[in-house]
Amino acid sequence: xxxxxxxxxxxxxxxxxxxxxxxxxxxxxxxxxxxxxxxxxxxxxxxxxxxxxxxxxxxxxxxxxxxxxxxxxxxxxxxxxxxxxxxxxxxxxxxxxxxxxxxxxxxxxxxxxxxxxxxxxxxxxxxxxxxxxxxxxxxxxxxxxxxxxxxxxxxxxxxxxxxxxxxxxxxxxxxxxxxxxxxxxxxxxxxxxxxxxxxxxxxxxxxxxxxxxxxxxxxxxxxxxxxxxxxxxxxxxxxxxxxxxxxxxxxxxxx
Ligand SMILES: [Zn+2]
Numbered sequence: 001x002x003x004x005x006x007x008x009x010x011x012x013x014x015x016x017x018x019x020x021x022x023x024x025x026x027x028x029x030x031x032x033x034x035x036x037x038x039x040x041x042x043x044x045x046x047x048x049x050x051x052x053x054x055x056x057x058x059x060x061x062x063x064x065x066x067x068x069x070x071x072x073x074x075x076x077x078x079x080x081x082x083x084x085x086x087x088x089x090x091x092x093x094x095x096x097x098x099x100x101x102x103x104x105x106x107x108x109x110x111x112x113x114x115x116x117x118x119x120x121x122x123x124x125x126x127x128x129x130x131x132x133x134x135x136x137x138x139x140x141x142x143x144x145x146x147x148x149x150x151x152x153x154x155x156x157x158x159x160x161x162x163x164x165x166x167x168x169x170x171x172x173x174x175x176x177x178x179x180x181x182x183x184x185x186x187x188x189x190x191x192x193x194x195x196x197x198x199x200x201x202x203x204x205x206x207x208x209x210x211x212x213x214x215x216x217x218x219x220x221x222x223x224x225x226x227x228x229x230x231x232x233x234x235x236x237x238x239x240x241x242x243x244x245x246x247x248x249x250x251x252x253x254x255x
Contacts, residue, residue, distance in 0.1 A: 012047055015040070019052040038082045045088055057092050064099045069107050073128055076100045080133060087255050094247030097140050098193070105190050113191040114145035140250035147192040147249075154178035157227070158234055169209065173225040176210040196239050203232040 018040070033040065037056060044053040063075035076096060083093035105111045129137065154175045181202050182195070189195035208222035225231075247254075 008047075011043065012049075015044055015047060015049055015052060019044075019049060019055075022052070022055055038078065041082055041089075042085065057095075061095060061099050064096065065103055065106075067106070069103075072100065072103045072107070076103075077129075087253065090247045090252055090254060091244075093252045094250055095243075097136060097250040097252075098144075098246050101137065101141060101144070102191060102194075111190075112188065113141065113148050136250045136252070143249040144192055148189075148195065151192055151195055152182065155238065157231060170225045170227040170231075173207060173209045174227075174231055177207050180210045193242055196235070196242055200232070200235040200239050203228075203235050207231050 037060070041053060041056045041060075044050075044056065060075060060079045064072055064079065066072040066075065076099075079092075079096045083089040083096055101113075105113070155178075157171065157174050178199070181199055182189075185195070185198055189198060206222075206224040207228040208224055
C-alpha cells in the first residue's frame with residue numbers, strides 16, 4: 001500500500017515539474033510527444049492537475065486547426081481516441097469536434113454553417129472518419145446550423161432588467177442593434193460561436209440606438225441605452241452557454 005502512495009506522490013511531483021516547465025514553452029512541444037501526450041492528458045485529468053490538462057488540450061486544439069487537412073484529421077483522431085475513453089473528457093470531446101468542423105470550413109474557403117452546399121460538406125467528411133465519428137460530426141453540423149439560424153434574429157433579452165425593457169427604448173434598440181451589427185459583420189460569421197464572439201466584442205463599446213434618420217438638430221454621437229451593460233453581460237452569458245453546451249451539439253454521452 002505504501003508503495004502505491006509513494007508512486008502517486010512521485011507521479012504528482014513529476015507532473016508538477018512538467019507543468020511548471022511547459023508553462024514557459026511553446027504549446028507545440030506537447031503535441032510532439034505523440035502517444036505520450038495522450039497518456040499525460042489522462043493522468044493530469046485523473047490527478048486533477050487542471051492547468052497541465054488544459055495546456056495539453058489547448059495544444060491539441062491548435063493541431064486540429066492546422067491548415068493542412070491531413071494533419072488536422074490526424075490530430076482529430078488522436079484527440080478522439082483519448083476523449084472517447086471517459087465522460088471525464090466530455091468538454092474537451094465537444095471542443096475537439098467543433099474545432100474540426102471549423103477546420104473543415106477553413107479548408108473549404110467560403111464555406112459556413114449552415115452550408116450553402118451541405119452535400120459537398122458531407123462528401124468531404126464521410127470518406128475519412130469511422131461511422132460513429134461521422135454521425136457525431138453530421139449531428140453537430142446540423143445542430144449548430146439550427147442555432148445559427150436562430151441567431152439570425154435578435155435573441156430575447158431578459159425580462160428582469162430594471163428599466164423593464166419591454167416598455168422602454170431598450171428592446172427596440174436591442175433588436176435594431178442586433179440586426180445592424182449582424183449585417184455589418186464582414187466576412188460573414190462562419191458558425192454560431194464565431195457570430196457570438198464577434199457580436200460580443202462589438203457590445204463592449206456599448207449598445208446604442210441605431211441612428212437611422214440623422215438630423216442636424218441632434219448630435220450624431222450615439223448614446224448608450226440604459227440597459228447596455230446588462231445586454232453586454234447577457235451576451236457574455238450566451239457565449240459561456242455556447243461553450244458549455246458544445247458536447248450536446250455532438251450528442252456526446254454524459255455517462
Ligand atoms: Zn432597459
